[in-house]
Amino acid sequence: MAVHVDVEAVRQVAKLAKLSVADGELPDLARDLERVLALVAVLDEIDVTDVAPLVHPHEQGLMTRPDVPQPGLSQAEALANAPAQLDGCFLTPRVIG
Amino acid sequence: MSAFEAIIGLEVHAQLLTRTKIFCGCAVAVGGPPNARTCPVCLGLPGALPVLNAEVVRLAVRAGLGTQCAIQRMSVFARKNYFYPDLPKGYQITQAELPICLDGQLTLDDGKVARIQRIHLEEDAGKSSHGDAGTRVDLNRAGTPLIEIVGHPDLRTADEAVAYLRELRGILMTLGVCDGNMEEGSLRCDANVSVRPVGQTALGTRVEIKNMNSFRSVREAIVYEVDRQVGVIADGERVRQETRLWSMDLARTESMRSKEEAADYRYFPDPDLPPLQLDDAWLDAQSVDLPELPAARKIRYQQEFSLETRTSNWLAEEPPRADAFDRAIADSPALAAAFAAFLMTQVQAQLQRHERPWPELAAAMADLLRICGKWRAGQLSNQMLAELLQLAFADTARGLADALAHAEAQAGAVVRDDGVLEPVVDAVLAKFPSEVAKYRAGQKQLSGFFVGQVMRQLAGKADAKAISALLTRKLDA
Numbered sequence: 369m370a371v372h373v374d375v376e377a378v379r380q381v382a383k384l385a386k387l388s389v390a391d392g393e394l395p396d397l398a399r400d401l402e403r404v405l406a407l408v409a410v411l412d413e414i415d416v417t418d419v420a421p422l423v424h425p426h427e428q429g430l431m432t433r434p435d436v437p438q439p440g441l442s443q444a445e446a447l448a449n450a451p452a453q454l455d456g457c458f459l460t461p462r463v464i465g
Numbered sequence: 466m467s468a469f470e471a472i473i474g475l476e477v478h479a480q481l482l483t484r485t486k487i488f489c490g491c492a493v494a495v496g497g498p499p500n501a502r503t504c505p506v507c508l509g510l511p512g513a514l515p516v517l518n519a520e521v522v523r524l525a526v527r528a529g530l531g532t533q534c535a536i537q538r539m540s541v542f543a544r545k546n547y548f549y550p551d552l553p554k555g556y557q558i559t560q561a562e563l564p565i566c567l568d569g570q571l572t573l574d575d576g577k578v579a580r581i582q583r584i585h586l587e588e589d590a591g592k593s594s595h596g597d598a599g600t601r602v603d604l605n606r607a608g609t610p611l612i613e614i615v616g617h618p619d620l621r622t623a624d625e626a627v628a629y630l631r632e633l634r635g636i637l638m639t640l641g642v643c644d645g646n647m648e649e650g651s652l653r654c655d656a657n658v659s660v661r662p663v664g665q666t667a668l669g670t671r672v673e674i675k676n677m678n679s680f681r682s683v684r685e686a687i688v689y690e691v692d693r694q695v696g697v698i699a700d701g702e703r704v705r706q707e708t709r710l711w712s713m714d715l716a717r718t719e720s721m722r723s724k725e726e727a728a729d730y731r732y733f734p735d736p737d738l739p740p741l742q743l744d745d746a747w748l749d750a751q752s753v754d755l756p757e758l759p760a761a762r763k764i765r766y767q768q769e770f771s772l773e774t775r776t777s778n779w780l781a782e783e784p785p786r787a788d789a790f791d792r793a794i795a796d797s798p799a800l801a802a803a804f805a806a807f808l809m810t811q812v813q814a815q816l817q818r819h820e821r822p823w824p825e826l827a828a829a830m831a832d833l834l835r836i837c838g839k840w841r842a843g844q845l846s847n848q849m850l851a852e853l854l855q856l857a858f859a860d861t862a863r864g865l866a867d868a869l870a871h872a873e874a875q876a877g878a879v880v881r882d883d884g885v886l887e888p889v890v891d892a893v894l895a896k897f898p899s900e901v902a903k904y905r906a907g908q909k910q911l912s913g914f915f916v917g918q919v920m921r922q923l924a925g926k927a928d929a930k931a932i933s934a935l936l937t938r939k940l941d942a
Contacts, residue, residue, distance in 0.1 A: 380729075384731065423734045429741065430739045430741045431516065431517075432519035433519065434519060435484050435485050436485065437491070440503055443500045446604070454598055454601055455499070456501075458602040459600070461600070462597075462600050463595070
C-alpha cells in the first residue's frame with residue numbers, strides 16, 4: 369500500500385522532535401520516510417479480524433513494588449551533569465509559561 | 466442574553482496519598498530544598514527503568530469504586546510526548562486508550578447525576594519558575610503519582626461545577642486517596658466551558674480554564690468565562706478554542722495558548738511498562754472495606770440525628786470535620802443536631818475571625834461539645850456563650866482546648882437562682898409601670914422586653930428561661 373509523505377509532513381515531524389532540518393534536506397527525507405512506511409505497510413496485508421490487540425510482547429503482566437521510600441541522589445549528585453544551575457535548581461534558557 | 470446555556474466539564478487531578486513516587490522509591494513530600502528527592506528514574510537519566518508503586522494502583526481503584534466506575538482488568542501506560550524543561554524524559558507516562566477506570570458517576574446534593582468518563586493514572590511533572598536569569602527547574606515533584614478524573618460535560622452552571630468538585634473531593638478524602646488540599650495543589654481542577662443557544666444540540670467551541678485553586682475561584686472563573694463567551698457571540702464574533710488562565714487578582718480569565726497550534730502528543734504504549742493486569746480476587750477484596758461515603762453520611766445525619774439538609778451537607782462535605790464530629794457525639798447522640806448547628810454557626814463565625822489550624826480544632830471537639838451542652842442546658846446564657854467563644858478563639862497564647870477551658874472558668878455560672886433574680890425583676894417591673902399595665906391588658910409580647918431589661922441589669926449572665934418563668938409568675942398572678 370503506497371504511503372505518501374510530503375515535505376510539510378516531514379517539517380512537522382522534525383518540529384515535534386525538535387530537530388532542525390534544512391529545507392534542502394526535506395525532499396530526500398520525505399522519500400526515505402515513504403520507503404520506511406511502505407516497508408511497514410506490508411503488515412496491513414495480514415488479516416487480523418479474529419486476533420486480539422497486542423500492546424506488549426511480554427506475556428507477564430506489570431510487576432509492582434511496595435510503597436517504601438528508598439535512598440536517592442543528593443542535590444549535588446542530581447545537578448552534577450547540569451550545564452547550568454542556580455539556587456539548587458537546573459537552569460534552562462527562559463521559557464514562557 | 467439569557468437565551469444561552471453553559472456546558473461545563475471538569476478535569477480534576479488528584480495527588481495520591483503515597484509515601485513514594487509512582488515509578489521510583491523517592492519520597493513524596495512538600496517543601497525542602499529543591500532537587501533533593503530525585504533518582505535516575507525521576508530525573509529521566511538514560512537506562513533508568515520505571516517500576517510501578519503498588520499503592521498507586523490500590524488508591525486509583527478505590528477512587529474508581531467510590532465513583533461507581535468500571536475497574537478495568539487491563540490498563541496500559543502510554544507516553545505523552547512533549548518538550549518542556551520540567552519534564553526530564555521528554556514524555557509524561559500516563560494512560561491513554563486503556564485507563565484503569567471507566568464510566569463512573571457522581572450524584573450531587575440536588576439529585577443530579579454527573580457522569581465520569583474515566584480515571585487514569587499518571588506522573589506529575591517538576592516545577593518551573595521563570596526569572597530573569599532563566600527558568601529554574603526543581604524535579605522533587607517529578608514522578609509524584611496523580612489520578613486524573615475526567616468528567617463528561619454534564620454540568621450547566623458554576624454552582625453545579627462546585628457541587629461536583631465538592632462531592633468528588635469528599636469521596637477522595639474519605640477513601641484516603643487524596644488530602645484534598647486545593648491551595649497546596651494536591652487537588653487541581655481544570656474546566657472545559659462552552660456556551661450554546663438554549664435548544665441547540667451541537668456543542669459550542671470549548672475553552673479550557675486552568676489555574677483555579679479554590680472552590681471560590683472555580684465558581685468565579687466559570688461565571689466570568691460564560692459571560693465572556695456569551696458577550697463574544699453577542700458581538701457577532703466567534704469563540705476561539707484556547708486555554709485560558711484564571712487570575713484571581715484580576716478577576717478574569719486570560720488567554721494562555723491557542724489550540725490552533727494544537728499539541729500533537731503522539732501517544733503510544735510505553736515499552737518499559739507491560740499492561741497492568743488486575744485479578745478478580747484482588748479486586749473483590751478492594752471493595753469490601755470501603756468507608757461510608759459523604760452522600761451516605763449526609764443521609765445518616767438527616768435520619769439518625771434529624772439534621773437539616775443544609776447542616777448535614779456542610780458537615781459531611783469536609784470528611785475530617787465529620788469524623789471529629791462523629792467521635793465527639795458518640796456518647797451523647799441526643800446533642801448531635803444542636804452541636805452540628807453550633808459548629809456551623811457560632812464556631813464557624815469564630816473561625817472566620819480567628820484562624821485556628823484544623824488539628825487544634827479537632828483536638829478541641831470534646832470541649833466544644835461540653836460547652837454546647839452547657840449552653841443548651843441553660844447553664845450558659847447566649848451572651849456568656851458568645852463572650853466565651855470570642856475570648857477562647859482570640860487567645861492564641863493557648864491551644865484551643867486550653868483556651869476554651871480557661872474561658873469557661875472565666876465565664877462562671879449563669880444566674881438562675883430566684884433569690885438573685887427576684888429583686889432585679891421587681892425593680893424592672895417598678896420602673897416600667899405603664900408597660901406592666903399594657904401587658905396585663907393583653908400585650909403579652911412585652912414579656913420579651915421585660916426579660917431583656919432584667920438581662921441587661923445582670924450583664925447578660927442570667928438564664929433567660931428562669932427570668933421568664935419568674936416574670937410570668939409575677940405578672941400573671
